[in-house]
Amino acid sequence: MDLFQAIILGIIEGLTEFLPVSSTGHLIIGSALLGLDPNDPFVQLFNVSIQLGTILSVVVLYFRRFFRSMNFYYKLAIAVIPAVVLGILFNKQIDKFLGSVAIVAVMLVVGGIFLLFIEKIFKTPVHDDSDNISYKSAFKIGIWQCLAMVPGVSRSAASIIGGLQQKLTKKAAAEFSFFLAVPTMFGATSKKLYDYFTDSSLQLTPHDWQMLGVGNVVGFIVAIVAIKSFITFVSKNGFRAFGVYRIIVGMVILALLLSGQSLQMM
Structure with a gap:
């Protein structure tokens, strides 16, 4: 991986992590388009570990919310339980999917269709503040989030849909x-790093560390802009545009795959 590839993937991560379009799916497609092997251990590590930068962007932007009350942490802890349990049980199976462009394309289309109608399905919101939800609702949102273990589903989309289903406003x-x-991304990143470093056949070079640093810094900066823009856009326009985008991207990728063309353009 070179500097240009690290920067581009950092931009992709920062732009897509908190949008309902699947950051993992875009990183897999982006890796392939940049001539990288999505199944390469370091590429998979890079695509997961640069989430640390985007995590930090949330903490920086919502710093005060993280010190509002202990109930906030309890609800997050409860909501992350389903992902922790399923992640431990099906870690190897999940890793097998991480390099599949075909699965990403299909799930982009399926998720896009769902986003077209999501606001008609869940149209009676009650809570305008996520702190007001119950522990039971937090757990249910966590279950929805587990759908994102399939590349292309989108962690953001799954958890947002779960929130709408639990009567939260957009x-x-x-x-x-x-x-x-x-907590979800921090846990996933920590697990990926642990697996990588406990594999005696894999080692990070100084260059690899530099690329990880670049990816995280770029992801952090881009994510701050993306989060602010996303909240404003969704509040005014809803999720339909993201559904259309997902369908178009998914169909284009499927068309390329069905025509026998390789996504490794470089």
């Missing part, structure tokens, strides 16, 4: 999705 559902990303 803004509150998006914000709770941001908060839930912190």
Whole structure:
């Protein structure tokens, strides 16, 4: 991986992590387009570990919310339990999917269709503040988030849909999705780093560390802009545009795959 590739993937991560378009799916596609092997251990490590930068962007932007009350932490802890349990049980199976561009394309289309109608399905929000949800609702949102273990589903989309299903407004559902990303992504990144470093056949070179640093810094900066823009856009326009985008991208990728063309353009 070179500097240009690290910067581009950092931009992709920062732009897509908190949007309902699947950051993992875009990173897999982006890696392939940049001539990287999505199944390469370091590429997979890079695509997961640069989430640390985007995690930090949430903490910086919502710093005061993280010190409002202990109930906030209890609800996040409860919401992350389903992902922790399933992540431990199916870690190897999940890793097998991480390099599949075909699965990403299909799930982009399926999720996009769902986003087209999501606001008609869940149209009676009650809570405008995610702090007002119950522990039971937090756990249910955590279950929804587990759908994102399939590449292309989108952790953000799954948890936002879960929030809407639990009567949160669009803004509150998006914000709770941001908060839930912190423990979820930190756990996933820590697990990936642990697996990598306990594999005696894999070692990070100084160059690899530099690329990880670049990816995280770029992801952090871009994510701050993306989060602010996303909240404003969703509050006014909803999720339909993201559904259309997902369908278009997914269909284009599927068309390329079905025509026998390789995504490794470089």
